[in-house]
Amino acid sequence: MDLTLLRTFVMVHRAGSFTRAAALLGLSQPAVTSQIRTLERQLGRPLFLRQARGVTPTTVGDELAQRAAPHLDALVEITERGLDERDGIRTLHVAGPPEFVSARVLPALTPLVAQGFAVRASLLCDPTETLDGLAAGHHDLAVATARPRGGLFAATPLCDEEHVLVAAPRWAARLSPDVLLNKGAVVLEQLPVVEVHESLPFVTRYWTAVFExxxxAAATVIAPDLRAVLECAASGAGLAVLPRYLCEADLAAGRLVALLDPPVPPLRTYFLVVRTGTLALPHILRAHERLLRAAGDW
Incomplete structure (x- = not known):
């Protein structure tokens, strides 16, 4: 049986779509469709049920994927090991939110450098871009703020991120926690806000969880990096919602003040994501395990 047909079949099975698989394989959608039809003719059984949005594997398709995918992944591993032997170094490509990758992921992976690893980081604000790059093979590991769906990815909860409503001391001195708890939305409309996007993703999540x-209000300052949001808030530009890990030192130093201490603070879960089957590769598995261990202290 042609391994090219099996490789295309496994990619379609994992992607759940001929179009998606074609993009990942660098082929046209008609080429992928033709290869799947050829494989179905060779087997004499349908492998996928065509639907309006993507495809669903038949029982035969699921069984073939379970039998074929591990062997195809093993061939990739052999190829990767061969590259390692020639190059003498293993390059690990990671991607995710700029602040989290910078403050958490890269420091946790740094010890691998002494073990013959090189690390390349892609700092991406757009989660869709991050997962598209992972699917296309541009990254080995990715950090996402939502669990991706489908069989193309394998996601493991990494850690929870607590969000804190903060402002510079001069703003905090004007605000009463009781007033904020009772009239949070009204107070927000009267104060300048610093955010990463016009849609106020962090502020909206916080207000929904705490104030229901x-x-x-519209943001006064938009900066698409939470580190910039932190500096603007600390300099007095307005209030902001920040991850606690990012602003902890500034809270301790008094540059920022937590305006509220809700009984149940808003949380966001980070997921460590790989392409399905790639944990069979030793360098990805080692980095994956190291990040999960490090996350126990986060």
Missing amino acids: SKPA
Whole structure:
């Protein structure tokens, strides 16, 4: 049986779509469709049920994927090991939110450098871009703020991120926690806000969880990096919602003040994501395990 047909079949099975698989393989959608039809003719059985949005594997398709995928992944591993022997070094490609990758992921992976690893980081604000790059093979590991769906990825919860409502001391001195708890949305509309996007993703998540309402105000400062948001807030530009790990030192130093201490603070879960089957590769498995161990202290 042609391994090219099996490789295309496994990619379609994992991607759940001929179009998606074609993009990942660098082929046209008609070429992928033709290869799957050829494989189905050779086997004499349908492998996928065509639907309006993607495809669903038949029982035969699932069985073939379970039998074929591990062997195809093993061939990839052999190829990767061969590259390692020639190059003498293993390059690990990671991607995710700029602040989290910078503050958490890269320091945790640094010890691998002494073990013959090189690390390349892609700092990406757009989670869709991150997962698309992972699917296309541009990254080995990715950090995502939502569990991806489908069989193309394998995701493991990494850690929870607590969000804190903060402002510079001069703003905090004007605000009462009781007023914020009772009239949070109204207060927000009267104060300048620093955010990463016009849609106020962090502020909206916080207000929904704590005040059970949505903010109506527009941001005064937009900076698409939480580290920039932190500096703007600390300099007095307005209030902001930040991950605790990012602003902990500034809270301790008094540059920022936590405006509220809700009984149940808003949380966001990070997921460590790989392409299905790639944990069979030793360098990805080692980095994956190291990040999960490090996350126990986060």
